[in-house]
Amino acid sequence: MESVIKTAFPFALFTVGVLIAFQMVLMIVAYTVLAERKVLGWIQGRIGPNRVGPWGVLQPFADLLKFIFKEDLVPDKSTKFVYFLAPLVALTCALMPMVVYPFAPAITTIDWSFLPFGLADGVKQLPLTIAHIDVGVLYVLGITSVGVYGIALAGWSSNNKYSLMGGLRSSAQMISYELAMGASVLGVVMLAGTLDLTGIISAQIRSPFRWYIIPQFIGFVVFLIAAFAETNRVPFDLPEAETELVAGFHTEYSALKFALFFMAEYVNMFTVSVMCTVLFLGGWYVPGLSHVFAPGSIPYALVSHIAFIGKICAFLFFYIWVRGTLPRFRFDQLMNFGWKFLLPVALINVILTIIIVYFLNR
C-alpha cells in the first residue's frame, strides 16, 4: 500500500500541476480574446464589447456558450476523419508546450516533513515548473513544428479551393519562419550554455546584462517578427484574412471546431510570448527583487510570478497593438522577407555571437 502511494505520488503531483497550468492558460487566452476586441476598439476609436458584465468581462463565457450552441456543419464531400482530426491536432500542439514553462522560482522555505509515508524524504524545494526537460527549447520548437499539420490538414480536408490555398499558404509561411525563429534562439542558447528554460533564466541572473535582450537585441527583433509569422497574426495573416480568402483554412469549420482553431491561435500567441519572455526578458527574474525578499521564499515567488505574467501581458498587448496598426503583407512579399532578409539576419546574429563568446572565453 505504501509503495503504491509512493509510486503514484509524482504522477498525482504532475496531474495537479497540469490542471492548474491548463486552467491558467485557458483563462489568459479567454481574456486575451476580450482584450483584443476592446483594445482594437479603442485604437479604432470605439468601445469594445461592454454589454455582458461590467466592462464586458463576462464576454468570453458568452462567446463560449454561443460556440457550443451553434449548428455543427460538416461539408458533404470532405474527408471526415481528417476534418475532425485537424482542430484537435492544432489545439493539442498549441497546449503541449505549457509543461515546460518556468512559472515562478522554486520555493525552498517550506518544511515538507508533515507529509505522511515519508513522501517528502530528501525534497528540498517545490519547483514551479511541471516538467524539467533538459532540451526544453528544442521541445517547444518541435511541438510548434508539428502544429503546422493542423492547418495543412484543415485546408485539405475541407474540399474547398479557398481553404486549400489558405492552408497551404499558411503552412508554407509557418515552416519558413520557423527557421528564423530557431536561428534567433541559437544566440541565447550560446550565451546561456543550456537548452533548459530554467537554466536559461539562471544564466540570465548570473550574467552582467541581467536580461538577454541587451546583448541579443537583433535576435530579439528577429524572434518577435518570426513569432508574428508563426502565429499567423497581422501583418502576416494573409492565410486567414477575412477580406481576401473568406476565412482561409478555417472557412468550412463552424461552432465548436472553429472555437478550437480560434483558441489554438491564441494559445500559440501565448506560447511565443512566454518563449520571448523567458529567452530575452529573463522570465520571472526582476533585477533587484532579491534585495527586497529572500530568494526561495513564498513572497519572492509570488512577486516574480506576477512580474512574469505582466511581461507576457505586455507582449500580448503588443500583438494586439500591431494588429490595429499595420497593413498586411502580400504572400510573395512575406516569403521574400522571411527567406531573403530575416534568415540571413538571424544567421549573422549567430556568427557575431559566436565571435564575441569565443573572445570573451579566452
Add this chain to the structure above:
Amino acid sequence: MEPSLASYLGLSGILFTIGAVGVIFKRNAIGMFMCIELMLNAVNLTFVAFSRYYGDVNGQLFVFMVMSVAAAEAAVGLGIIIAFFRNSKSVDVDDASLMRN
C-alpha cells in the same frame, strides 16, 4: 518484464519488417518513400538502444547523421517525384516502365 536490450531490438526488427513489406506492396512512389523512412527509423532505434546499453555516445551521434541524410534524401527524392509527376501525371512506379524492352 523490464524492457531490456532484447525488447528494443525486437521492436526495431518488427518495424523494419513492416517497412520492408510495405516497400514491396506499395505502388505509389510516395508510399514507398514513407516505408523507407520507417526502415531508417527502425535502424535509428537500434542505434539508440545499443548506445544506452553500452553507455556510448557514438550511437546517438550516428543517429544524428542518419537523420540528416534522411532529410537530404527526402528533399531530393520528393523533387524527383514531382518532376516525374509533371511528365506522366501519375506517380505509379509500376507504370514507370518507359525504358523497358
Add this chain to the structure above:
Amino acid sequence: MASTVFFFLFAGLAIASAISMVYHRNPLYGAISLVGVFISLSCIYITLAAPFIAAVQVLIYAGAIMVLVVFVIMLLNLDDDKPLDRLRYLYAVGGGLGVILLAQTFFIFYAVMKAPNHAADQSETVGNTLNLGSAMYTRYLLPVEIVGVMLLMAIIGAVILVRRLNQPQLELVVEQEHERRHEA
C-alpha cells in the same frame, strides 16, 4: 514497473501506426500514420535516456520531412494506391521477405535474451546535449562538415530538379488540379 508500462504503450502505438501506414491506400492517411510512428519512437527515445535525439526526431522527422511529404501529396492531389495487378508475384515475394525478416527478429530477440549481460552503468545519461555536442565538434568534426555540404547539395539539387523555365504560380497549379478533379 513504470518503464515497462511506458515501453509497451509506445511500442504498441508504434507498431499499430506502422501497420496502419502500410494498410491504407490513401497516401495522406499513410502520412498521418507515419507521423504517429515518429512521435511514438520519440517517446521511446526518451525512455532510452536520449532527450536530444527525441527532440530532434520530432523537430526534423515529424516536423519537417513529413510536412514536406504532406505538401507534395496535397499539391499533386494523389489518388489512392491501386492493387498490384500486373505484378502479382510481388505478393509472394513480399510475404516471403516478411516471414524471413520476422524469423530473424525473433532469433535476435531470443539470442540477446540468452546472452550474458554486459550492460554499462545505467544511471548516467550519455545522451545529453553537452556530450553530443562535444563529440560532434571534436572527434567527429569532419563528418559534421560533410553533412553540411551534403545538405547544401540537396538544397541546390531539389531547387534545380523542380525548376521550370516558365514557372506557374501556386494558385494556377491548385486550380488545374481542381479542374481535373471536377471533370473526372
